[in-house]
Amino acid sequence: MTGTLGFAGAAAALGIGMLVGLERERHKGQGEYRAFAGFRTYSITALLGYVTQQVGGAVLLGLIAVCLGVLASTAYWKTEDKDPGITSEVALFTVLVLGALCGINPALATAIGVVMAGLLVYRQKLHDFARSQLTDAEMRDGLLLLIVALVVLPLAPDRYFGPYGALNPRAICTLTALLMAIGAVGHVAVRALGPRYGYAVGAIASGFASSTVTIAAMGQAVAKEPNHLRTLAAAAIFSNVATMAQAGLILGTVAPALLVKMAWPLLAGLVTAVLYGMGLMLRTGAVPASQTLEVGGAFDLKLALLMVLMLTGITFVSSVMLYHFGQVGVMLTATVSGFADAHASTASIAALATSGQLSLDAAAIPILLAISCNSVSKCLVAWVSGGRRFAVYVIAGQVLLTGAMWLGTLVS
Template sequence: MTHTLDLAGAAAALGIGMLIGLERERRKGQGELRAFAGLRTYSITALLGYVTQQVGGGLLLGLIAGCLAVIASTAYWKSQDKDPGITSEVTLLMVLVLGAGCGDAPERAIAIGVVVAGLLAYRDKLHNFARIQLTDIEMRDGLLLLIVALVVLPLAPDRFIGPYGALNPRTICTLTVLLMAVGAVGHVAVRALGPRYGYVVGAIASGFASSTVTVAAMGQIVGKEPQHLRTLAAAAIFSNIATVTQMALILGAVEPRLLSQMAWPLLAGFATTALYGAALMLRAPTTAASQIIKVGGAFDLKLALIMVLTLTGITFLSSVMLHHFGQVGVMLTATLSGFADAHASIASIAALATSGQLSLEAASIPILLVVSCNALSKCLVAWVSGGRTFAAYVIAGQVLLTGAMWLGTLLR
């Protein structure tokens, strides 16, 4: 059967070969010590893979790959006393496969080619990270996080079980993964930026996943690094910036008119949080450069499980109260659900306003109740995870945030 070669696919294959070949050419060396393949070899191999796949299909591609493997093995055998690595040989086979893939899915092949080129270009940094910067404890924590996120979480049933139907195994596992991930994000940020700014940057980023979990993670670190108490408290407060931002995004997406009505309360809460967090940062002691990188685990699994149980208990209590007292209006529903998740409750209230079941004027109070209950939940989590002093800083910040939003609503 005759196939028409697509020039766009051929161009994609050539681009992949030239990109990877250019990187290999720079490391090829000169004279007798040079590597066996460079810019031209990788470019031709990519085109060979593309043409072979288009003309002969998978069978011919397999035969060509076998021949190429023999050539690469011979080249490796000749140079193994000088360079024991097989990166170039494996990469050559990868280029052949990527070139073949440009016929059916050129975008995917190009994306993989760029990743491969990046891995090759950052070889020294990756080796330095794996051998020097990454500790055994961090390696263990990283593997544990991947196991829980990729193995345990997908297997957890996504249904409500137990008394009052309040417990969802998938939700519990998700909270555990979030808490572990927040700790890992903060740990990486601290390793990169130092404690003074790393915790804050990590907390703001993690706050978009869960501000409550971020507060718990910062409280956990206080037990190990009490000298960074104010910095960690400021990071916990700064995670509310993500909460306020998400509130604005949810309201704007579900009911833009409600966002316009809540603009002043949201701005007041955002500004108050930023100012209070900055004040704590200014009072925080600076850390010497020699003490910036602290070797340790990325998270504490025991404390993470304790915090997950605490949050699950709050959810269970809310379900019990709803079961016994019934639906007494949006106020009670928002109050109880806000302890566990502010964003879902706010989305529900905005949806009620959109459908006309709740007026825009009446929707403000339930939203503020959600914020208030969620702030109370964060205060409890801060006390359990970080102790009295840490909780005092967090409670003051949450009171200021909540008060500013209520005041903004009353004065608008």
């Protein structure tokens, strides 16, 4: 058994060295301008790391790393004027360490080796993306998202406190990071797919922030582009895909057990929205490049913070109503707040279910009521912003997907 594991580790180390070495060999160059290490050097270095770790452990590996550092520094000094980069030198050190790691965890070492090879292969595209495509605003938003997800979220306490036990800092921070991440993913999708599907994809991306606002934007665009009425109406309905997806993500984050209960209704609404939107788009042509949806930055921080404040307020009100009036109070709160936003109501009800104040069966109906009332708001917005013809398409789609959700409760 030990021999089998040793052979597997050595094979993994050799594979990592050959993979990285093959990529480096292709960009090694020729003659006096060629790089100092290629296919054989990387393969041997990976095996050297594996054998060193097996024979002498960390001490011998450190000595070998020092010797390798001297050799790499000498090679870099000789080619400094021709190639000021140190990618090959760093990659060689990494291969040595990954070879040593193969003796402990070959699977992890192999995964890291594949990722490193991918970074080397796509280095030019990554450089172009960082220099010419990534804007300062997107960079700032990305750093802000990382701070919230990797710094603030782990430090937030995971417990319910406050009046009526309605507030959970970890859940609130998680939802904030989730809203920011979803907006960033939608923004990347719009940038990647280009203008042809700008309205539909942009509506879905914007729908993660606010489907109601997205429908209003599509309605306003109808006045400028009446020839693309069906395309805009389809985009408005597609924004409901974000509503269903975000509701599922919120439930999965706050109350996974409640997501199982709501899976069929949400899936029924999502499928209906997709099929109805695709049906509208079948009779429309491609949208010209000049008619794209402005999606702004990677995400809307103000809107995310507003969602957090709304979530906190609605959760507190729902807890008070539940404490004093029971489940009837929760349904009333969900109905009223759903006209403004379905996501905050969904999150607050899910928080009540997680804390044990509301059963799963009792929590499903208020969530459906909130989403249904939000559909009514969308219909009104469509009529006011886009006129009668636009509203007819949107209202029909909203009625169909809302009815499909209620029918989905018969399956769940």
